[in-house]
Amino acid sequence: MKKKLKLILIFLLGGVAIFSQAAPTYGRFSFLDNKLWVDGYLQNQSSFRLGGAGLVSFENTLRIDADYKFSPNLSFYGSWRSLYDHVWDIRDGGNYWDQYEGSGDTLDEENKLREMYGVLVLNKLTLKLGLQQIVWGESDGVRLMDIINPLDMRRQFNTRDWSEIRRPLTAVRAIYDIDPVRNWFVEWVWTPDFKKDLLDLGDPVKAPNSNGPWSIPLPTLTFTPWGAPVIPVIQEHKKTRYSFDSSSYGARMGIEVGGWFMTLNYFHGFNHNPSTEFHGDTALWMGPGGPTPIPDPGGRPPDLIMLNLIQRYYSMNIVGFTFNKSLGNLFILRGEFAMYPDEPVGSLNQAKHSDMVTRRARLHSMVGFDAKAWMRWLNPEQMISFSGQFxxxxxxxxxxxxxxxxxxxxxxxxxNFVSLKVNTDYRNARISPDCLVVYDITNSGWYMKPRVTFKYGDHWRPEIGALIFQGHSLRLPFNVMNHKDEFYLQIKYLF
Amino acid sequence: MRNKKVILFIFTVFLVIGFSGTGLFAQMPPLEKYQGPIKPGLVITKDNWDQYLPELKKLLPPSKLIYNEFGVKEGGITIPIVEYSKKYPGVSSAWREASLKHQGTASIDPKTQELLNWQGGNPFPHPKNASELLWNSYTLYNRTAGGHDDHRFYAAFNLFDKNRYQKRFTWINQERRYLNRVEMPPFGNLEPYTKDGIVFKGTIMITEPQDVRGFILLRHKFWSMTKPDDVFSYIPALKRIRRLTGGDLTDPLLGSDAIPDDFQVWQQKITPEQTCRMVAQREMFYPQFTSGWMEENPDMRPKYDMKKTGVGFPEKLEIRPVWIWEVSMNNPDYVYSKRVLYTNAVPLEETPGSFMIFWGENYDQAGRLWRSNGYLALGVNPLGFHHLFGYLFADALKSHYSLMDGYSSIHSKKEFYEYLPLDEGKALTIQGLLREAR
Incomplete structure (x- = not known):
């Protein structure tokens, strides 16, 4: 194990040392007569879980971004990310690690395009075609209108910068600038690409040690009054990744009037987390010799109840409105409202909804502020930023x-949820602390991410931070992450 | 009757003293000519710095003296003193003509200090007090050193802790003025001003390094003295456009010593509570201009080599008359308590008259000299437009420097005709900049 670790570190440090010598001051690499520009970063992130668990990730990441400007009106952009988490090599078993041992097969490696699209500008029309992230809305930390790309939450749940965990979609995006002076534009989006949110639920075939460090626990097993286990048997109604039926589309219009910047949004898509339909149950009796089911022998209750469940991705419509407005010199008011006229929700009222899924109109709202304040006793260099949301x-x-x-x-x-983010910079932004707290009022759960980024020199960007979750019940989004508190050390080298 | 006269006299005296505090009736101070041993042809070096120090103190603003001493002694640069050049115009001919044509039409509201009936050019070609000088020099309206009707500017910000290099970032900066345009089409007053009262838009797009590449800042400034700036930014990590507060313009840009309110020495909004007063008129050092197009005159841009001279930028200085004046903020929530400004005092009719503020020293709310900034090298093109090659933002409290090394499309014949006047949609909107950024 130690040998492997040494090798990894030597490889990383050696690579970085070569880059450092090659480029003592920062400069993007350019090729093809300055038409192709390349940059990126190398990064190691090590996470240590509290409570005696120890190291739970040792991720090495390479990201390369490339811009190719074919002409002023035609350009291409691509971003590649390779990630290898050595924690499965470093931690060969052990009491705590046993539970995660099998998850390395799915979580230890990733080699993917993060984005790759072309941009064509035709007078006032901008077309973006290809694999991309599309971000709408005003809110941070909780998604309302930012619902086009699903998230990959298998590593540190949803606490990473979302640009790092959005799953890119192949899409066509057209932006028509009606009056750029007034920020007046119309945008259309169409994607035939369907992807779901990725959550680590483990692999039931490999249970119990296929759950990764950030897996969500399965619901606890229930039993009938006579003690027979009730086993859910889940079938996923898979959607074809590229098809007309799977396609999503939407449009938004933005305009600034009297200092108010507003957008009106419409999107037709699918829920990224499937709804679970109930399709009856099956009673099973076991023979005396083993787990083989036998016909109802009569005279005794079943030994096992199988719940037949189907997970389905429902289509949804969303109509949204967002705004922001500067009030005075130090305060921004912003808001976001997303109306889901037909959002699928679960129901235990089986008499009314036989498949235990129904649809309800739901309004997702956020009102927030961004404010700056001088607190010279805390930071004589610059103001402190506060960002609050309800x-x-x-x-x-x-x-x-x-x-x-x-x-x-x-x-x-x-x-209801509330969030607060506070940040500032010290020593010419070489030390940048910030802290985000999100509190789930309804479920009494909260999450906090304090971190400090160090920006010394042109290339190195170390960061230390912590993820703290609190909650006492099996509830999403934060309570289930209780006991997954950790601190992390990130070392990034820009090139 | 006698009592009434006494009361009237006392009242008048108080009135005069009170207004003189605001600078409204303060007369312009006479020129103090420099008559010491420093003459054109002298080169200030490491070896003679101490010898000439008493004279240099007379000729340089205090913060510039600290920087130049640093550059000469630590960076090993030399500073040639050159003839005061009357060859290169300080403003474009169109701007000078507008200034003289509309002379006498503008006035200042004595209560609010608002500029009234401004028709174009410098509103007071022969300023009689600090308030008139303020409106002449104000970089959002004056057309000097980059503050032209339109401009596009590329630079690297090199950050130093004393003489020790720390890091850098690079940007493209584009600006447009919407009111009383006489230099570049479209002329006159443009729609953002006539409809929304916007007098200025400025954009910044960061091109390096990787972690902030694509960061965009868009600023709208309004004619109204009470309406705060509108600020928008595109934050690559969020992949989203966010509205910022006007107060964000007083926070340092990406860890540098530059706050957007200090661009061109003074881009801060003029507000009714500010007061100003004249300090002196003196002959002082002023950065020398080079001239031409960069393509035709390769020596036009000073050759700065960070590896050789560190924070020291190659400068040539000439001696010119300079106004020294100060603006008090009278606002405890503002980043500074006052600014001391150094303005070219060569009359507008003469070459190179311009009312250009070339250096500024800013004091914190405790009254300590904090940040200073100004021009190190400038170049004028054959059409009379000028812009900077070298600029310094300094923090006197920390001995920290942000040295800007760059050039403008005003300096390049090819780019001048390719990019100017700016395309509003491409250069001054976030959507347009996003296309250029990616």
Missing amino acids: FNFWTFDHEWGLVEGPYNQKLNQST
Whole structure:
């Protein structure tokens, strides 16, 4: 193990040393008569879980970005990321690591295009074609209108910068600038590409040690009154990745009027996390010799109940409105409202909804502010930035039995979150602390990410940070992450 | 009756003293000519710096003296003193003509200090007090050293802790003025001003390094003295356009010693609570201009080599009359308590008259000299437009420097005709810049 670790470190440091010598001051690499520009970074991130768990990731990442300007009106952009997590090499078993041992097959490596698209500018029309991330909305930390790309939450859940964990989609995007002076534009998006959110749920075939360090626990096993286990048997109604049926589309218009920047949005797509339909149950009796089912022998209750469940990706429509406005010299008001007229939600009211899924109109809202304040005793160099948000998720036509998520947690008519982010810079932005706190008022769970980034020199960008989750029940989004608190050290080398 | 006269006299005296505090009736101070041993032809070097130090103190603003001493002694640069050149214009001929044509039409509201009935050019070609000089020099309206109707500018910001290099970033900066345009088409007042009262838009796009590449900042400034700036930015890590507060313009840009309000020495908004006063008129050092197009005159741009001279930028200085004046902010929430400004005092009718502010020293709210900034080298093109090659932002409290080394499309014949006047949609909107960034 130690040998491997040494090799890895030597490889990384050696590579970086070569880059350092080649480029003592920062400069992008240019080729083809300055038409092709290349840059990127090498990064190691080591995470240490608290509570005696120790090292849970040792990720080495290489990212390369390339811009090719064919002409002023035609350009191409590509971004590649290779990631290898050596923690599965470093930690060969051990008491704690046993539970994660099998997850390396799916989580230890990634080699993917993060984006690759062409940009064609035709007068006031800009066309972007290819694999891309499309970001709408005003809110941070909780997604309302930013729903086009799904997220990969298998590493550190959803706490990383979302540009790093959005799953890119092959899409056509057209932006028409009606009056750029007034920020007046119309944007159309169409993607035939369907991807779901990626959560680490482990592999039921390899259970129990296929769950990764950031896996979400499966719902606890339930039993009938006579003690027979109730086993969910889940079939996923898979969507074809590229098809007309899987395609999503939308449009938005933005304009600035009287200092208010506003957008109106519409999007037709699919939920990135499937809804689980109930399709009856199957009672099973076991023979005396083993687990082979036998016909109902009569006279005794079944030994096992199988719940037949189908996970389906429902289509959804979203109509949204966002705004921001500067109030005075130090305060920005911003807001985002996304109306889902037909959002699928779970229901325990089987008498009313036989497949235990129904649709409800839901309004997802955020009102927030960004403010700056001088606190010279804390930072004489520059102001402190504060960013606060209040989120409300309101379910219309609410009734008993509405539930959400894999744990069938009760869906209140009104669900609320608040968030606060504070940040500033010291020593000419060479030391940049920031802290984000998100509190789930409804479920009494919270999450905090304090971190400090060090920006010394042209190339090195180390960062230390922590992820702290709190909550006491099997609920999403934060409570289930309780006991996954960790601190991390990230060393990034820009080239 | 006698009592009334006494009261009236006392009242008048108080009134005069009170207004003189605002600078409204302060007369312009007479020129103090320099008569020491420093003459054109002398070269300031490491060896004679101490010898000439008492004279240099008379000729340089205090913060510039510290920087130049540093550059000469640590960076090993030499500073040639050159003849005061009357060859190169300080402003474009169109701007000078507009200034003289509309002479006498503008006035200043004594209560709000607002500029009234400004028709174009410098509103007060022969300023009689600090307030008139303020409106002449104000970089959002004056057309000097990059503050032309339009400009596009490339630079590297090299950050130094004393003489020790730390890091750098590079940018493209583009600006447009919407009111009283006489230098470049479209002329006159443009729609953003006539409809929304916008007098200025400026954009910054960061091109290096990788972690901030693609960061875009867009600033709108309004004619109204009470309306705060509108600020938008594109943050690559979020892949999203965010609105920023006007206060963000007083935070340092990416760890440098530059805050956007200090661009061109003074891009801060003029507000009613500010007061100004004249300090002196003196002959002082002023950065020398080079001239031509870069393609035709390769020596036009000073050759700065960071590896050889560190923070020391190659400068040539000439001696010119300079106004020294100060603006008090009277606002405890602002980053500075006051600015001391150094303005070219050569009359506008003469070459190179310009009302250009070439150096500024800014004091923190505790009254300490904090940040200073100004021009190190400038170049004028054959059409009379000029812009900078070297510029310094300095932090006196930390001995930290951000040295800007770059050139403008105003200096390049090819780029002048390719990029100017700017395409509003491409250069001054975030959507347009996003296309250029990627």
